[in-house]
Amino acid sequence: MSEEKTTHSKLSEARRRANKKYNDRFVEIKVRVTPEKRSIIKEHAEAMGESATAFINRAIDEAMKRDLSE
Numbered sequence: 001m002s003e004e005k006t007t008h009s010k011l012s013e014a015r016r017r018a019n020k021k022y023n024d025r026f027v028e029i030k031v032r033v034t035p036e037k038r039s040i041i042k043e044h045a046e047a048m049g050e051s052a053t054a055f056i057n058r059a060i061d062e063a064m065k066r067d068l069s070e
Contacts (some may be wrong), residue, residue, distance in 0.1 A: 010060070031056075038052075041055065
């Protein structure tokens with residue numbers, strides 16, 4: 001049995017619904033980077049005490065704010 005199926009079967013139906021409701025609030029944007037750049041991003045984010053996703057979102061927000069003030 002695959003790990004995904006094993007994990008999936010351990011989740012309660014309520015947890016699955018809650019996960020789906022949470023995930024439905026978001027969309028994915030794919031960004032291609034080299035493995036080296038990914039490591040740099042992850043290391044930087046960890047040093048800042050945040051996830052790579054949180055860091056990328058913060059970087060985007062700061063860049064857009066900066067762009068609008070120029």
